[in-house]
Amino acid sequence: MGDDTDLDVSFAIDAETVSLSPIGEYQVLDLEGPVVIVGDASYRVVPVGEGSDASEDVRKLSVGEIRAALSELADNDDFQSIVDNCPTNTPLVYDDIDYLTRHLPTTSLQKCQKLSESTPFEKELLLQVAYVERQNSLVGHSDNVLEYYLEQRTEIAEKLRSADEIDSDVERSFFSYLLLASALIEELTTETVLNELFREEARLDSITEHVRSMGHAKRLEKLCDIQILTGGDHGSLVEVKERRNNLVHDAQKRAGLDELESRREVAQILEQTDRCASVLLTISGKNIESVIAKRGCEPYIEHAQSEAVADTITTWEQENPERLSRLHDCERATIEEIRWDTEESDPRNNITEGFTFDGFDDEELYEILMEFVGDASQAFLDRIDADANESNLDRFDFAVMMLLCADHRYEEIARWLDTDEKYVQRKENVIAWRASQFEKDLVEEIPRPEGPTWPSDTESDDQDGC
Amino acid sequence: MSHQRVVYEVIIALVGRVLLTESMHPRDLLLQERLCPTMSAKGQLRRFENRAQLLRHISEETGTDIDTLWDEYEAQVE
Numbered sequence: 001m002g003d004d005t006d007l008d009v010s011f012a013i014d015a016e017t018v019s020l021s022p023i024g025e026y027q028v029l030d031l032e033g034p035v036v037i038v039g040d041a042s043y044r045v046v047p048v049g050e051g052s053d054a055s056e057d058v059r060k061l062s063v064g065e066i067r068a069a070l071s072e073l074a075d076n077d078d079f080q081s082i083v084d085n086c087p088t089n090t091p092l093v094y095d096d097i098d099y100l101t102r103h104l105p106t107t108s109l110q111k112c113q114k115l116s117e118s119t120p121f122e123k124e125l126l127l128q129v130a131y132v133e134r135q136n137s138l139v140g141h142s143d144n145v146l147e148y149y150l151e152q153r154t155e156i157a158e159k160l161r162s163a164d165e166i167d168s169d170v171e172r173s174f175f176s177y178l179l180l181a182s183a184l185i186e187e188l189t190t191e192t193v194l195n196e197l198f199r200e201e202a203r204l205d206s207i208t209e210h211v212r213s214m215g216h217a218k219r220l221e222k223l224c225d226i227q228i229l230t231g232g233d234h235g236s237l238v239e240v241k242e243r244r245n246n247l248v249h250d251a252q253k254r255a256g257l258d259e260l261e262s263r264r265e266v267a268q269i270l271e272q273t274d275r276c277a278s279v280l281l282t283i284s285g286k287n288i289e290s291v292i293a294k295r296g297c298e299p300y301i302e303h304a305q306s307e308a309v310a311d312t313i314t315t316w317e318q319e320n321p322e323r324l325s326r327l328h329d330c331e332r333a334t335i336e337e338i339r340w341d342t343e344e345s346d347p348r349n350n351i352t353e354g355f356t357f358d359g360f361d362d363e364e365l366y367e368i369l370m371e372f373v374g375d376a377s378q379a380f381l382d383r384i385d386a387d388a389n390e391s392n393l394d395r396f397d398f399a400v401m402m403l404l405c406a407d408h409r410y411e412e413i414a415r416w417l418d419t420d421e422k423y424v425q426r427k428e429n430v431i432a433w434r435a436s437q438f439e440k441d442l443v444e445e446i447p448r449p450e451g452p453t454w455p456s457d458t459e460s461d462d463q464d465g466c
Numbered sequence: 467m468s469h470q471r472v473v474y475e476v477i478i479a480l481v482g483r484v485l486l487t488e489s490m491h492p493r494d495l496l497l498q499e500r501l502c503p504t505m506s507a508k509g510q511l512r513r514f515e516n517r518a519q520l521l522r523h524i525s526e527e528t529g530t531d532i533d534t535l536w537d538e539y540e541a542q543v544e
Binding site (some may be wrong): 045094096132207315338379383389 | 544
């Protein structure tokens with residue numbers, strides 16, 4: 001059916017700001033010790049307490065011997081079993097090995113000991129490497145699917161805008177999009193169920209397998225039961241699942257896009273599906289930086305902006321020294337103290353501290369200042385990302401805490417974080433006793449859950465079931 | 467086990483630098499790197515989101531000047 005109307009498709013996931021950490025090229029540098037670079041991010045072992053020296057025996061190995069042992073390890077089932085049972089994160093204050101030896105099941109530790117006897121590697125080293133392997137597998141997977149998803153989303157949106165009608169090209173592109181959207185949603189759903197239902201200390205390989213074997217519908221239902229998913233979002237996610245199943249299993253429906261007749265209808269499905277993926281990205285903690293940046297509590301924003309400005313100065317000292325000097329030389333500017341209003345979408349027009357604008361008309365310097373603040377606002381998101389990773393809470397709980405500490409109302413926090421008000425209330429209980437010194441230092445004061453929170457009559461009537 | 471294969475350069479050995487270029491799994495890269503003499507079996511693996519975060523941290527930890535670290539980074543990164 002022909003359709004000549006202008007088509008405006010708007011998506012919930014902002015491809016420009018979503019945190020993408022796809023698996024990239026790995027490089028190893030020696031910067032006062034080993035550093036592994038993966039894309040823009042890097043990993044380094046940070047000392048905890050008194051360090052111990054590596055084994056002299058290990059150091060004496062020849063390159064050939066090391067390579068032979070590595071080759072053996074790569075295909076070793078016992079090693080993979082250790083990896084599968086490793087946690088995805090360890091508490092900040094503990095040494096990784098101390099923590100891992102207490103965390104892993106006895107059988108995994110026995111496999112590690114056995115493997116150490118049959119290879120040139122100490123058991124501690126094997127554990128560390130297994131833990132890194134586990135972290136890498138977690139960081140990469142959904143993020144890679146997200147990258148493919150965004151590419152496919154762009155493709156189908158462009159085809160839809162340029163086509164006069166729904167032809168086979170649009171159908172194929174839409175089908176690919178739906179498959180990628182479903183893969184992304186299912187992956188994020190599994191990750192969220194693991195985060196919510198199985199705390200880190202219980203998350204062994206058998207638990208992960210159990211969650212995977214539950215089936216997608218059951219996982220969504222569990223997330224709705226605990227009210228991290230609202231009833232409305234749960235319904236939308238079930239619709240996406242059913243649409244995907246219909247198209248996969250019925251060739252006739254696939255050819256006709258399950259009776260979608262106009263470009264507008266297809267665009268609406270695209271928007272709804274993208275909104276579902278966006279919800280999962282938020283509640284899985286993968287896309288929380290911008291919400292924290294806009295709505296986080298004042299002490300934390302001050303900390304993160306201060307660090308971001310310091311990071312930006314470090315970068316500019318190397319990459320833009322002349323322009324940085326211009327800013328330093330300007331009497332109106334105190335670069336280290338530059339801050340901006342985070343509630344506005346464009347930080348460059350909202351500098352609140354560090355620069356005096358009265359009577360300022362130097363356009364060239366203004367451009368330099370805007371560029372600096374633009375870079376600082378990106379470093380600001382990076383800093384939030386780093387703090388969320390380092391927190392003792394998981395990333396979504398970290399976001400909930402930051403918003404609770406800013407004294408926002410439950411319903412506002414729930415709306416901004418794509419979750420249910422009840423879930424925010426329950427997390428307030430949890431955060432009050434689970435936050436570590438790291439979080440307490442960042443926000444100064446953790447909110448205390450005080451006063452009863454009975455549902456209102458309207459709330460009960462409006463409640464969508466799971 | 468699915469392995470991402472990567473191209474890498476790694477510096478090993480106490481004396482001199484042995485340059486290898488080979489397709490290897492990240493885990494193996496890390497394993498090799500942890501065999502460096504500077505490695506410690508004790509510690510926390512920490513992630514940094516950009517170069518400035520990393521180099522500021524190393525500078526604070528070791529006392530090495532950031533300019534030196536930046537040059538080293540530039541010289542080594544592909």
